[in-house]
Amino acid sequence: MKNKLIFIISAFVIIIALSVLLFLPYQTVESDMHLTVITGRKVGINTDTDALWFGRMPAGNKGVRPLTITLSKNSKVVIKAEGEMAPWIVVSKNNFKTEPGETTLEVMADVPSGTPPGNYTSVLKFYFYRDFTAWK
Numbered sequence: 001m002k003n004k005l006i007f008i009i010s011a012f013v014i015i016i017a018l019s020v021l022l023f024l025p026y027q028t029v030e031s032d033m034h035l036t037v038i039t040g041r042k043v044g045i046n047t048d049t050d051a052l053w054f055g056r057m058p059a060g061n062k063g064v065r066p067l068t069i070t071l072s073k074n075s076k077v078v079i080k081a082e083g084e085m086a087p088w089i090v091v092s093k094n095n096f097k098t099e100p101g102e103t104t105l106e107v108m109a110d111v112p113s114g115t116p117p118g119n120y121t122s123v124l125k126f127y128f129y130r131d132f133t134a135w136k
Contacts, residue, residue, distance in 0.1 A: 025078075025127040033085055033107075033122045035063065037115050052107055052124060060113035069103045074131040077103070083122030085109060091124075097131050 032051035037059050054063035069077065076097050081089035092106040107124065 023129075025129050026075075027128040029126040029128070031124045031126070033081070033083075033089070033109070033124055035085060035109050035111065035120045037111055037117050037120065039117050054109045057111060059111050059115040059117075062108055062110045064106050064108045067105050067107055069098070069105070069126070070101070071098060071103070071128070072100050074099055076129040076131050078127040078129070080125045080127070081122055082125060085120050085122035088112065089122065089124070097133070 033054065034051055035054040036056040038056045039058065041058060052065050052067070054065060057063055071077075074097070077095070079091050079094045081091075088109050088111055090108045090110060092108070093103070096103075
């Protein structure tokens with residue numbers, strides 16, 4: 001009876017460990033995003049690299065920022081925007097598998113017409129999962 005209980009507990013621990021390994025991201029990276037909605041037609045550009053800066057733009061306009069991801073192993077990448085700008089954010093490539101090396105994509109902020117002037121921020125979250133389908 002004692003051996004059977006030890007076997008059941010061991011099997012349970014192994015199943016939990018495999019679930020963590022297979023279904024949780026091995027790394028999560030966050031990048032702040034900033035945008036200033038202005039009145040008028042003057043556009044401002046910010047090329048700083050400490051965040052995704054879309055600069056200054058009037059409501060009803062779009063801003064695009066290129067982004068390069070560098071990975072050292074096969075991965076599945078999932079990208080999610082969170083915060084007040086999240087509904088405006090479109091990523092050119094999402095929920096994809098990639099090999100080691102660089103992957104370039106674009107992040108677009110599409111500011112709806114009628115958005116009040118002001119500073120807006122959000123976070124772009126990158127979830128990196130193991131890609132076991134690449135194992136041979």
